[in-house]
Structures are given as structure tokens and as C-alpha cells.
Amino acid sequence: MNRRILALLIAFIMLFGLMTGCASGKQETAAPEAAQTESPAAEETTAEPEQTEEVPAEEEAPKAPETVSFTDSLGRTVELPADITRIAPSGAVATMILAAIAPECMVTINAAPSESQIAFLPANLAALPETGQMYGSKANLNLETLLAADPQVVIDLGDKKGDMAEDLDALQEQIGIPVIFIEADLPHMAEAFRTLGGLLSGKADRGEFLAALVDRTTTMAEENAAKITDDMRVRVMYTTGEDGLGTNAAGSMQAQVLDMVGVENAVVVEDVSNKGGGNIISLEQLYNFDPDVILFSDGSIYDTVADDSAWSQLTAISTGKYYEVPSSPYNWLSGPPSMNMILGVWWLGNLIYPEIYDYDMETMTQELYKTLWGYELSSEEVTALLGNSTLKAAAQ
Numbered sequence: 001m002n003r004r005i006l007a008l009l010i011a012f013i014m015l016f017g018l019m020t021g022c023a024s025g026k027q028e029t030a031a032p033e034a035a036q037t038e039s040p041a042a043e044e045t046t047a048e049p050e051q052t053e054e055v056p057a058e059e060e061a062p063k064a065p066e067t068v069s070f071t072d073s074l075g076r077t078v079e080l081p082a083d084i085t086r087i088a089p090s091g092a093v094a095t096m097i098l099a100a101i102a103p104e105c106m107v108t109i110n111a112a113p114s115e116s117q118i119a120f121l122p123a124n125l126a127a128l129p130e131t132g133q134m135y136g137s138k139a140n141l142n143l144e145t146l147l148a149a150d151p152q153v154v155i156d157l158g159d160k161k162g163d164m165a166e167d168l169d170a171l172q173e174q175i176g177i178p179v180i181f182i183e184a185d186l187p188h189m190a191e192a193f194r195t196l197g198g199l200l201s202g203k204a205d206r207g208e209f210l211a212a213l214v215d216r217t218t219t220m221a222e223e224n225a226a227k228i229t230d231d232m233r234v235r236v237m238y239t240t241g242e243d244g245l246g247t248n249a250a251g252s253m254q255a256q257v258l259d260m261v262g263v264e265n266a267v268v269v270e271d272v273s274n275k276g277g278g279n280i281i282s283l284e285q286l287y288n289f290d291p292d293v294i295l296f297s298d299g300s301i302y303d304t305v306a307d308d309s310a311w312s313q314l315t316a317i318s319t320g321k322y323y324e325v326p327s328s329p330y331n332w333l334s335g336p337p338s339m340n341m342i343l344g345v346w347w348l349g350n351l352i353y354p355e356i357y358d359y360d361m362e363t364m365t366q367e368l369y370k371t372l373w374g375y376e377l378s379s380e381e382v383t384a385l386l387g388n389s390t391l392k393a394a395a396q
Contacts, residue, residue: 065082066081066082067079067080067081067082068080068081068082070180070199072180072181072182073160073181073182073183073188074160074164074165074168074181075165076165076168076169076180076181078172078178078179078180079178080152080153080178080180080199081152081153081178083201084105084152084153084199084200084201085105085152085200085201086105086107086149086150086151086152086153087102087105087106087107087151087152087153087154087155087200088106088107088108088131088146088149088151088153088154088155089106089108089109089110089131089154089155089156089157090110090133090134090135090141090154090155090156090157090179091110091132091133091134091135091156091158092110092111092133092336092338093157093158093184093336093338094110094155094156094157094158095109095110095111096330096336096338096339096340097157097184097192097193097196097338097339098155098157098196099121099122099125099373100210100339100372100373101193101196101197101200101203101206101207101210102196102200102203102206103121103122103124103125104122104124105200105201105203106124106125106128107128107129107149107150107151108128108129108130108131108145108146108149108151109125109128109129109130109131110130110131110132110133111130111132111133112126112128112130113125113126113329116328116329117328117329117330118329119328119329120328120329120369120373120375121329121373121375122373122374129145129148129149130142130145131145131146131149134156134167134171135156135161135167141171143174143175146175146177147175147177151177152177152178153177153178153179153180154171154172154175154177154178154179154180155180155182155196156168156179156180156181156182157181157182157183157184157192157338158183158184158185158336158338159183159184159185159253159337160181160183164181168180168181182195182196184338184339185253185256185337186218186256186257186260186337186341187218189211189214189339189342190211190212190214190215190218191211193207193208193210193211193214194207194208194211195207197210197211209371210371210372213342213368213371213372214342217342217345217346218260218345220345220346220349220357221260221261221262221345221349222260224261224262224349224353224356224357225260225261225262226262227356228262228353228356232353233262233263233264234263234264234292234293234352234353235263235264235265235266235289235291235292235293236258236263236264236265236266236291236292236293236294236295236352237265237266237267237289237291237293237294237295237316238254238255238258238265238267238294238295238297238325238333238334239294239295239296239297239300240276240277240278240297240300240335241277241280241297241300242299242300242301243300243301244294244296244300244301244305244311245280245281245282245283245286246277246278246279246280247267247278247279247280247281248265248267248278248279248333248334249265249267249268249269249272249273249278249279250265250267250268250269250272251265251272252272252273252274252278252279253274253334253337254274254276254278254333254334254335254337255333255334256334256337256341257333257334257341257344257345257348258333258348260345261345261348261349261352261353261357262349262353263293263348263352266289266290266291266292267279267281267289267291268289269281276334276335276336283310286314287313287314290314290315290316291314291315291316292315292316292321293316293321293322293323293352294314294316294317294321294322294323295322295323295324295325295333295348296322296323296324296325297324297325297327297331297333297335298324298325298327298331300324302322302323302324302388305317305322320396323351323388323389323392323393324388324389325344325389326343326347326385326386326389328385329373332344332347332348333348339372342368342372343365343368343372346359346361346364346365346368347361347365347386347389347390350364350390351389351390351393354393361386361390362379362382362386362390365377365382365385365386366382
């Protein structure tokens with residue numbers, strides 16, 4: 001009995017040993033299985049890496065310059081903002097030109113436009129603060145108003161005068177704002193528009209568009225004036241003032257258009273004045289000049305001259321060859337002599353030599369107003385502008 005119990009006990013011990021050995025075997029074999037499941041990843045890590053193009057670190061774009069060096073028409077080099085959107089004109093000429101190329105950039109104006117002027121000009125000009133004039137007999141630049149408007153640059157445009165460089169340097173130092181001059185008489189007008197187009201933000205195309213009009217105008221006048229022979233040449237006097245005795249003599253800035261279209265300026269004096277009123281002459285001189293045609297500026301004696309015994313004996317008056325210069329929004333010949341002379345060239349050439357300057361001035365007037373100021377002239381407005389000149393000549 002004891003033997004049987006002992007045999008059973010031995011057998012039980014042997015069976016327990018076998019069972020504990022399988023458990024250990026399972027644990028031992030589990031490791032290789034895990035290794036097998038991880039082997040693809042292991043193979044991937046040991047495989048030759050795929051060739052990928054190394055992407056260089058993105059380079060920072062160079063910053064746009066904050067200022068640029070600009071050399072103006074006086075040879076002065078001035079540091080200007082690279083992005084100019086706020087400008088102040090120095091006076092009447094600068095106002096006229098800047099209002100054509102970039103009225104929305106103007107933060108001041110030399111003087112508020114009159115009611116007749118603003119009808120044709122960009123509407124925003126009427127609300128701009130007035131700063132007055134830098135140069136001339138009426139120089140009255142208001143520095144307080146100028147500074148309050150916070151322009152990025154003050155721009156002077158027109159013809160060169162005496163000590164301009166020193167004047168502009170002094171003003172620039174006084175106000176701490178860049179001040180530049182761009183020559184913009186008629187011979188330099190196209191280049192002035194191109195220069196402004198390059199300086200003012202987003203205005204390159206507009207500058208070129210206006211420059212092209214100037215080039216077209218001057219080329220047309222040069223070609224047509226060359227066709228005028230001496231026996232065809234007409235003697236013309238251009239008068240200003242309430243009594244008509246303020247004359248723009250031959251060689252004056254105010255009479256540039258007369259020279260350009262090929263007429264002979266009947267007023268010849270020794271000391272030529274470039275002022276707005278021109279040279280004041282006497283009635284005796286007027287009789288000696290006795291022009292073929294007389295041009296009266298707006299506000300002169302055009303309406304009453306035919307009934308004035310002092311004038312009625314003149315050739316131009318007795319033959320009806322006297323006309324009033326269109327003056328809206330600016331006098332087409334001068335006052336001041338600037339961009340408005342573009343209108344004057346087309347108008348005066350057609351008025352005096354219609355067989356050579358052969359185009360419809362009414363249509364041309366509408367085109368010019370749209371180009372310069374974006375204004376669509378009605379036929380009634382054209383009639384009002386040309387009624388005392390082109391249309392009068394056509395009816396004679």
C-alpha cells in the first residue's frame with residue numbers, strides 16, 4: 001500500500017515538472033515570435049535609405065529699401081521715401097501738374113479752386129488745406145499748414161529761377177521734409193511727367209500716358225509750324241489785364257505757345273517781363289504794333305473793345321480778328337505757363353492756321369479734358385469754352 005502511495009507521489013512530482021517546463025518553453029519561444037513580428041521594421045531600418053533631395057532653408061527675401069536717392073533738376077541729391085503717396089505742391093504750377101497725374105496723393109493745394117475751376121477738376125481738391133505759394137510776388141507759403149498736412153515730400157515744378165537750390169535747401173532744413181524741384185516748362189514737360197510717374201507710388205503708367213500727350217503735341221506743332229512760310233505768317237498780340245495793355249511780349253515765358261505754333265508775336269520790347277501781367281504798353285505802342293490778331297485773356301476788355309474808340313481803329317478789331325482765350329479750368333496760354341499750354345498749342349494753331357492745323361477743335365477739346373482731368377465735356381460746355389474763339393472764327 002505504501003509502495004503504491006509512494007509510486008503515485010513520484011508520478012505526480014514528475015507530471016508537475018513537465019507542466020512547469022512547457023510554461024517556461026512558451027515564454028522562451030514567445031521572444032522569437034515577437035522578434036519575427038518586429039523584423040520588417042528592423043529590415044526597414046537597416047535597408048539603404050531612399051535618396052531624397054535636400055531642401056535648403058528658405059532664404060529671406062531682401063527687404064525693400066525705405067528710401068531712395070533722387071537727383072532733382074537742380075542737381076540736388078535728396079533722400080526720398082521709396083513709397084510716396086502723400087505729396088504737397090509748392091505753388092500754382094505744381095498744383096496744376098500734380099492734379100493731373102496724382103490728385104489722390106495731394107495733401108495740400110496752393111489755393112482753393114474757384115467754382116468754375118472745380119467743375120472740371122478732381123473733386124477732392126476742393127477740401128485740401130491751402131498752403132499758398134513758395135515763389136513769386138505773391139509768395140506766402142504757410143509752413144504751419146504744410147507741416148500739419150504731413151506730406152512725405154514737397155514738390156516744386158516749373159521753370160528754373162535764380163537761387164532755387166539754396167532756397168529749397170533752406171526750406172528742407174527748416175521743415176525736416178524732403179523738398180525737390182522738377183523742371184516742367186513746355187520743353188521739359190514730358191520728362192517731368194515721366195519723372196513723377198517713377199517717383200509716385202503706382203503712377204508709372206499715368207506718367208507715361210501724359211508724357212505721350214505732350215510728345216504728341218510738341219511733335220505736331222513742330223511739324224505744322226515748319227509748313228508756315230513767311231508770307232503766311234500772322235502777327236498776333238496776346239493781352240492781359242482789365243485795360244488790355246498788359247502784353248506778353250516776344251520771348252516771354254507767357255508767350256511760349258505763340259512761338260511754338262508759328263505765329264509772329266507782334267509785341268517786341270527790350271526788357272521782356274516773365275511776370276503774369278507781362279509788359280505794360282502805351283496806346284501809342286499798341287498803334288505801332290497794330291497786330292493782325294489780338295488775343296484777350298479772360299476778364300479783359302473783350303466784350304467792350306469793339307465800341308472803344310481807342311481800340312476800334314486797330315486792324316484786328318476793325319476786321320473782327322480778335323478772340324478770347326479759353327480759361328477753364330486754367331488759361332490755355334499762360335497764367336501760369338504750364339501744362340495748360342498743351343491745350344493752347346492745339347487751340348491757337350487751329351484758330352490762326354486752320355488749313356495747316358487741320359482737325360476739329362471741338363472734338364480735340366473733349367479729348368484733352370478727358371485725358372488731363374478725366375472730365376467728359378458736354379457739347380454745351382465745349383460751345384461755352386470756344387464760343388468767343390474757335391467757333392467765332394468759323395462763323396466769320
